[in-house]
């Protein structure tokens with residue numbers, strides 16, 4: 494982690510220090526980011542944001558406009574990281590990015606609606622174009638069990654399955670080359686103890702829908718994906734784990750469900766930070782807060798995992814063998 498004294502590097506959207514085709518070092522790395530910023534990122538009164546300085550760790554926290562993600566983003570910024578803040582709500586995203594200005598870190602808010610694969614692809618392309626490293630990816634954005642209503646995404650899929658799982662699957666695969674180049678790096682999939690098995694004859698839950706079932710199958714899919722990705726990433730220096738952060742933290746989705754909170758956001762953030770920072774942790778695990786825990790049996794079933802891999806690749810167009 495770099496020291497807290499640094500020059501802020503500010504860019505306009507689309508003018509960041511881009512990665513060069515063919516894997517050559519970007520000009521920002523060759524000349525030093527501050528110099529390159531003068532060449533590439535003319536400061537503007539509109540749409541300014543900070544870019545990382547040389548050696549600064551870059552962390553992407555999806556769904557960091559509120560709740561657990563917001564707290565994790567703040568904690569990483571307080572440790573000096575450059576945080577890519579993400580969500581749909583631009584007012585809350587910019588407010589957090591501005592709050593981070595008072596920390597040793599820096600931030601940039603990028604909006605993307607995970608109910609649209611096109612939006613996720615644009616989001617990933619922006620990151621690949623503007624950043625030459627990504628040290629930590631926290632796949633945290635999520636839509637809870639309430640309302641108890643079957644919703645459909647722009648792509649026509651069951652809403653929780655796409656927002657919570659498929660879009661993060663797509664984002665992660667698109668960002669893998671950058672995470673691998675930045676190794677040692679980490680991926681943290683924020684899942685839940687609320688896991689429901691996927692009915693392979695009715696993945697989009699056309700029959701017997703409930704918000705709880707939809708949420709639970711999306712969270713189980715995240716864990717199966719974590720186990721597969723761990724095998725895929727062997728030897729790359731990228732560590733991937735999944736966790737249940739805490740039970741009923743006082744966040745937006747818990748309020749929408751009308752449930753009385755039982756845990757604090759700090760408890761959940763402690764568990765996520767443990768998976769980001771701990772030197773002892775190995776990949777390919779599911780944690781209940783700080784403790785390794787066995788997930789739902791379906792997450793270990795080879796046939797279910799194969800079906801999930803094939804479906805995910807078919808729906809997103811990315812993935813091993815695709």
Ligand SMILES: NC(=O)c1ccc[n+]([C@@H]2O[C@H](COP(=O)([O-])OP(=O)(O)OC[C@H]3O[C@@H](n4cnc5c(N)ncnc54)[C@H](OP(=O)(O)O)[C@@H]3O)[C@@H](O)[C@H]2O)c1
Pocket residue numbers: 555556557558559560561562579580581582583585605606607608632633634635636656683684685686737738739740741742743744745746747
């Ligand atoms: N709260 C709990 O007790 C609990 C327990 C277990 C697991 N979790 C998990 O913790 C994670 C964080 O949830 P939270 O409790 O902090 O809930 P939250 O306060 O409702 O935050 C959800 C975040 O996800 C973003 N999001 C939701 N739908 C999105 C979409 N379509 N596109 C892009 N971003 C979207 C929201 O951003 P915008 O509002 O800006 O769109 C927000 O930043 C989730 O994965 C959840 O499943 C929470």
